Amino acid sequence: xxxxxxxxxxxxxxxxxxxxxxxxxxxxxxxxxxxxxxxxxxxxxxxxxxxxxxxxxxxxxxxxxxxxxxxxxxxxxxxxxxxxxxxxxxxxxxxxxxxxxxxxxxxxxxxxxxxxxxxxxxxxxxxxxxxxxxxxxxxxxxxxxxxxxxxxxxxxxxxxxxxxxxxxxxxxxxxxxxxxxxxxxxxxxxxxxxxxxxxxxxxxxxxxxxxxxxxxxxxxxxxxxxxxxxxxxxxxxxxxxxxxxxxxxxxxxxxxxxxxxxxxxxxxxxxxxxxxxxxxxxxxxxxxxxxxxxxxxxxxxxxxxxxxxxxxxxxxxxxxxxxxxxxxxxxxxxxxxxxxxxxxxxxxxxxxxxxxxxxxxxxxxxxxxxxxxxxxxxxxxxxxxxxxxx
Amino acid sequence: xxxxxxxxxxxxxxxxxxxxxxxxxxxxxxxxxxxxxxxxxxxxxxxxxxxxxxxxxxxxxxxxxxxxxxxxxxxxxxxxxxxxxxxxxxxxxxxxxxxxxxxxxxxxxxxxxxxxxxxxxxxxxxxxxxxxxxxxxxxxxxxxxxxxxxxxxxxxxxxxxxxxxxxxxxxxxxxxxxxxxxxxxxxxxxxxxxxxxxxxxxxxxxxxxxxxxxxxxxxxxxxxxxxxxxxxxxxxxxxxxxxxxxxxxxxxxxxxxxxxxxxxxxxxxxxxxxxxxxxxxxxxxxxxxxxxxxxxxxxxxxxxxxxxxxxxxxxxxxxxxxxxxxxxxxxxxxxxxxxxxxxxxxxxxxxxxxxxxxxxxxxxxxxxxxxxxxxxxxxxxxxxxxxxxx
DNA sequence: GTTATAAGTCAATTCACTTGAGTAATCAAC
DNA sequence: GTTGATTACTCAAGTGAATTGACTTATAAC
Numbered sequence: 001x002x003x004x005x006x007x008x009x010x011x012x013x014x015x016x017x018x019x020x021x022x023x024x025x026x027x028x029x030x031x032x033x034x035x036x037x038x039x040x041x042x043x044x045x046x047x048x049x050x051x052x053x054x055x056x057x058x059x060x061x062x063x064x065x066x067x068x069x070x071x072x073x074x075x076x077x078x079x080x081x082x083x084x085x086x087x088x089x090x091x092x093x094x095x096x097x098x099x100x101x102x103x104x105x106x107x108x109x110x111x112x113x114x115x116x117x118x119x120x121x122x123x124x125x126x127x128x129x130x131x132x133x134x135x136x137x138x139x140x141x142x143x144x145x146x147x148x149x150x151x152x153x154x155x156x157x158x159x160x161x162x163x164x165x166x167x168x169x170x171x172x173x174x175x176x177x178x179x180x181x182x183x184x185x186x187x188x189x190x191x192x193x194x195x196x197x198x199x200x201x202x203x204x205x206x207x208x209x210x211x212x213x214x215x216x217x218x219x220x221x222x223x224x225x226x227x228x229x230x231x232x233x234x235x236x237x238x239x240x241x242x243x244x245x246x247x248x249x250x251x252x253x254x255x256x257x258x259x260x261x262x263x264x265x266x267x268x269x270x271x272x273x274x275x276x277x278x279x280x281x282x283x284x285x286x287x288x289x290x291x292x293x294x295x296x297x298x299x300x301x302x303x304x305x306x307x308x309x310x311x312x313x314x315x316x317x318x319x320x321x322x323x324x325x326x327x328x329x330x331x332x333x334x335x336x337x338x339x340x341x342x343x344x345x346x347x348x349x350x351x352x353x354x355x356x357x358x359x360x361x362x363x364x365x366x367x368x369x370x371x372x373x374x375x376x377x378x379x380x381x382x383x384x385x386x387x388x389x390x
Numbered sequence: 391x392x393x394x395x396x397x398x399x400x401x402x403x404x405x406x407x408x409x410x411x412x413x414x415x416x417x418x419x420x421x422x423x424x425x426x427x428x429x430x431x432x433x434x435x436x437x438x439x440x441x442x443x444x445x446x447x448x449x450x451x452x453x454x455x456x457x458x459x460x461x462x463x464x465x466x467x468x469x470x471x472x473x474x475x476x477x478x479x480x481x482x483x484x485x486x487x488x489x490x491x492x493x494x495x496x497x498x499x500x501x502x503x504x505x506x507x508x509x510x511x512x513x514x515x516x517x518x519x520x521x522x523x524x525x526x527x528x529x530x531x532x533x534x535x536x537x538x539x540x541x542x543x544x545x546x547x548x549x550x551x552x553x554x555x556x557x558x559x560x561x562x563x564x565x566x567x568x569x570x571x572x573x574x575x576x577x578x579x580x581x582x583x584x585x586x587x588x589x590x591x592x593x594x595x596x597x598x599x600x601x602x603x604x605x606x607x608x609x610x611x612x613x614x615x616x617x618x619x620x621x622x623x624x625x626x627x628x629x630x631x632x633x634x635x636x637x638x639x640x641x642x643x644x645x646x647x648x649x650x651x652x653x654x655x656x657x658x659x660x661x662x663x664x665x666x667x668x669x670x671x672x673x674x675x676x677x678x679x680x681x682x683x684x685x686x687x688x689x690x691x692x693x694x695x696x697x698x699x700x701x702x703x704x705x706x707x708x709x710x711x712x713x714x715x716x717x718x719x720x721x722x723x724x725x726x727x728x729x730x731x732x733x734x735x736x737x738x739x740x741x742x743x744x745x746x747x748x749x750x751x752x753x754x755x756x757x758x759x760x761x762x763x764x765x766x767x768x769x770x771x772x773x774x775x776x777x778x779x780x
Numbered sequence: 781g782t783t784a785t786a787a788g789t790c791a792a793t794t795c796a797c798t799t800g801a802g803t804a805a806t807c808a809a810c
Numbered sequence: 811g812t813t814g815a816t817t818a819c820t821c822a823a824g825t826g827a828a829t830t831g832a833c834t835t836a837t838a839a840c
Contacts, residue, residue, distance in 0.1 A: 402795090402798090424787075425787070425788065436788065437790090440789075462785045463785045464785085464786055464787040466786085467787080
């Protein structure tokens with residue numbers, strides 16, 4: 001198992017692990033940087049940065065990309081993330097399928113795959129993971145040999161809560177079991193989270209949230225979830241179940257309704273079914289949108305105001321740089337939702353001279369959660385706060 | 391966006407600063423600890439802990455408090471926070487008064503004072519701060535000589551937002567100016583925050599949130615605010631204005647209303663005024679409560695359901711260990727509000743075997759925000775993440 | 781009394797960062 | 811075209827804080 005840095009106990013070595021992630025994270029966030037620039041950005045001496053860079057180049061995590069002359073003085077040697085330096089595996093468990101993706105260090109997928117599940121109980125998933133492993137080793141032996149770890153996305157909430165027993169729950173799963181099961185089946189470090197938090201990380205590693213440290217992600221899965229990032233850290237809550245926005249009640253024309261009953265893919269599906277239409281897949285939805293389908297339009301006219309209320313809530317409670325919308329809905333539909341959301345003016349986010357719009361469409365598409373699972377691992381490599389953990 | 395990121399790097403001295411805070415924080419959270427126990431808790435060797443303890447004793451921040459024998463083996467020498475080792479100043483600026491408190495290192499107030507303000511503009515406040523400084527030096531020379539810094543609480547939101555122009559705003563203040571003004575007037579490091587966040591810190595340093603890392607504080611000031619703490623850090627948002635819950639609309643018997651219009655001290659005041667009663671001070675409110683006043687009771691019957699909705703929101707979005715209620719309302723009223731709040735069952739916080747109740751009354755009383763201002767400073771001393779900052 | 785266990789000290793070593801002196805490459809001014 | 815200012819970077823020595831390993835002390839159990 002490749003590791004960004006072998007775990008060490010000595011304190012200077014912990015410091016080094018932290019500083020390595022700091023340097024790697026700055027290079028990732030900025031794209032290309034020279035030693036002196038990094039030195040200023042990280043608050044380290046050029047010498048320290050030089051030593052770290054030499055190591056990172058040696059290990060293949062970054063590579064020289066040229067020189068830059070910015071006026072007088074010696075032009076800086078530039079370094080950037082080496083995509084082939086390391087990889088991360090993302091696994092998304094859904095009731096009927098196991099989705100997987102392998103991302104390179106820049107967040108680009110080098111392999112994506114889907115295994116149908118007739119049985120979502122732990123033993124069956126474990127068997128399917130073996131098949132997945134073999135398939136990956138066949139298709140991308142180089143990437144598999146340089147995997148940093150695996151992120152796993154499962155529908156929350158974890159543990160017993162007042163929200164348990166909903167449709168999205170998987171049978172026979174518990175959080176601790178899940179972590180151990182994946183660690184054993186895949187033989188690498190595991191990061192477990194829900195779809196919305198993973199989606200938020202996907203956009204941060206490569207997408208709409210690159211460079212952002214405070215933002216929220218409204219994720220359309222089967223239901224709807226909220227991923228929160230504050231100061232570059234995900235806000236997980238005391239028991240890992242933060243972001244359960246789907247059960248909160250919003251106002252509608254005729255009373256109130258839970259957000260996920262009016263603004264989720266499942267709610268759209270039900271509305272279509274009420275008009276005698278089949279459950280649509282992703283492409284069918286995109287087609288419906290292209291055709292200006294009347295039922296879809298009606299759904300949007302109901303969903304958008306409810307979502308606007310949710311965003312108002314998120315803005316006033318979190319004061320994020322932006323709220324990203326995305327997930328298992330075609331881009332066109334998300335765009336139309338955003339266009340139809342009339343955001344209230346009495347919000348802390350309604351400020352002049354904003355650098356980012358209040359609403360942004362996610363850029364990771366239908367595989368957002370799967371990519372996000374892998375992004376959980378990549379994010380660790382770029383974030384100093386994880387230095388002591390692995 | 392301009393962001394002043396804390397340098398998160400580590401060199402030997404910074405590592406030491408971090409480890410000192412780690413040790414001090416553990417001693418504070420646990421009460422009394424021996425070297426070996428600390429060594430295990432902090433992940434350092436006994437030797438490293440020994441050196442740090444020697445320094446902290448030398449500086450007077452901790453003191454030996456006895457020995458403890460837990461079975462076989464040499465009994466551990468125990469250490470605890472030395473109250474007189476250091477102090478923190480808290481200042482709360484209200485439109486009509488300047489409140490101040492000096493806390494010892496354990497969070498106990500050694501001085502509290504109130505200066506009436508006829509003018510809340512910066513120059514007037516600055517003049518009053520000089521008087522405050524003199525008064526403190528007279529009354530508590532020892533504490534003033536050992537001040538770590540000053541926390542300042544002012545009504546938010548800071549900067550221009552869609553919520554600006556509300557009654558609680560102070561005339562002529564801007565965030566950066568404020569920081570500089572207080573730093574100059576008091577001649578010490580300044581920590582600036584809003585009342586709800588400060589209140590949350592007050593309860594963490596000494597009160598209902600001791601030992602908690604994930605919780606929320608619903609603060610009754612003039613309006614109502616929300617302080618959020620996640621993994622021991624306050625959630626401030628991208629522009630420092632997180633927690634503006636007062637403008638969110640809740641459902642009432644007859645439609646919807648902003649939370650602060652039905653569940654704030656101002657709303658209670660208005661209801662009393664509508665019945666021809668004068669604006670009550672804190673003690674009057676306590677008396678009304680003791681008399682089972684009918685208007686107060688009516689207000690509670692309206693405020694409680696709105697607050698319950700707010701708590702439902704907070705629980706599902708944050709998954710906190712508990713939600714604390716407190717601030718400028720007498721304990722008895724807070725207790726009655728809590729008793730009358732019917733919390734919904736479909737919440738992630740509705741889990742079996744909770745270690746803390748879903749709702750908790752704050753323990754810091756009417757001075758919560760002022761004490762919290764000082765707690766902002768104490769919290770820095772106990773939190774490793776601030777090692778790089780000062 | 782002997783032994784196991786736990787807390788704690790002392791001295792030597794290690795690790796990564798900093799400091800300070802020096803080199804190299806570019807631009808700008810005369 | 812030479813000189814000097816500016817910026818990027820290297821090399822070697824020094825420093826600070828933590829770790830390691832051997833040893834001491836105090837208590838409980840047998």
